[in-house]
Amino acid sequence: MKQLTHASGSSDPDFSPDGTKIAYSGSPSIVEIYEDIYVMARSGKGKKALTDTDDRNEWGPAWSPDGTKIAFLREQPFTRPDGSTGSQPDIWVMNADGSEQKKITDDPAFENSLSWSPDGTKIAFEQDADIWTIAPDGSGRRNLTDTPDAVETNPDFSPDGQKLAIAGTFDHTDFEIYTMNLDGGALTTVTDNNVYEDEPAWSPSGTKIAYRKNVRIQNTRILNAEIFTKSASGTGGVKNVSNDPGLDASPDWGPRPTASG
Numbered sequence: 134m135k136q137l138t139h140a141s142g143s144s145d146p147d148f149s150p151d152g153t154k155i156a157y158s159g160s161p162s163i164v165e166i167y168e169d170i171y172v173m174a175r176s177g178k179g180k181k182a183l184t185d186t187d188d189r190n191e192w193g194p195a196w197s198p199d200g201t202k203i204a205f206l207r208e209q210p211f212t213r214p215d216g217s218t219g220s221q222p223d224i225w226v227m228n229a230d231g232s233e234q235k236k237i238t239d240d241p242a243f244e245n246s247l248s249w250s251p252d253g254t255k256i257a258f259e260q261d262a263d264i265w266t267i268a269p270d271g272s273g274r275r276n277l278t279d280t281p282d283a284v285e286t287n288p289d290f291s292p293d294g295q296k297l298a299i300a301g302t303f304d305h306t307d308f309e310i311y312t313m314n315l316d317g318g319a320l321t322t323v324t325d326n327n328v329y330e331d332e333p334a335w336s337p338s339g340t341k342i343a344y345r346k347n348v349r350i351q352n353t354r355i356l357n358a359e360i361f362t363k364s365a366s367g368t369g370g371v372k373n374v375s376n377d378p379g380l381d382a383s384p385d386w387g388p389r390p391t392a393s394g
């Protein structure tokens with residue numbers, strides 16, 4: 134894949150649903166450490182900042198399926214009773230041009246990994262190692278996993294909106310890829326091994342899931358992340374689709390079919 138950004142720490146690329154734009158997070162310059170959300174044309178041209186805060190990070194942009202809105206994470210600094218300071222992320226939603234930024238979660242928990250449902254009515258996310266859904270206006274928040282002793286993260290809606298792919302531990306010692314229904318039921322194990330997998334992403338047809346997996350570089354003890362695909366049902370073999378010595382992350386199949394077509 135062609136590298137489109139050069140700012141240090143540019144990450145989290147997400148294609149607009151029509152495939153013409155990419156939203157991502159990055160530092161505005163090498164002297165400012167705090168990231169903002171940017172959008173640019175797929176060609177890499179026309180870069181524009183959608184957030185402009187000098188004292189906190191924004192990251193993790195996720196386009197709504199109709200392309201009109203972007204959900205993202207914004208750091209919220211706080212001071213503890215003992216005077217020490219920290220920060221935690223909240224979920225925000227803005228118009229795709231950066232206007233009307235609205236906070237939809239507002240609590241000390243750590244939110245992460247945003248995924249819109251194909252019909253635009255829900256955003257799935259991780260909060261403190263559980264998988265939740267919430268409406269884009271902040272209403273109807275629901276914990277789908279509620280497992281205090283296990284970690285779940287990286288939810289990704291299936292193209293038909295009926296399931297989520299997630300990475301998690303459950304009864305395993307390391308991360309596996311799972312699918313589940315929107316009530317947290319019908320858990321299916323897609324991977325089952327003793328290496329680390331995360332960042333699942335459904336194929337547009339809904340039949341396959343791409344994910345990141347750590348594999349050992351031959352004749353070394355060095356772990357290298359590669360992108361693999363496997364059938365969403367968990368059956369059949371796996372396929373290494375990146376297979377290069379660089380660290381690969383955040384698989385994205387590109388634009389998805391919209392509800393209308």
Ligand SMILES: [Ca+2]
Nearest residue numbers: 168169186189
């Ligand atoms: Ca910022």
Ligand SMILES: [Ca+2]
Nearest residue numbers: 222223240242
């Ligand atoms: Ca929070």
Ligand SMILES: [Ca+2]
Nearest residue numbers: 262263280283
């Ligand atoms: Ca959990």
Ligand SMILES: [Ca+2]
Nearest residue numbers: 308309326328
């Ligand atoms: Ca595993």
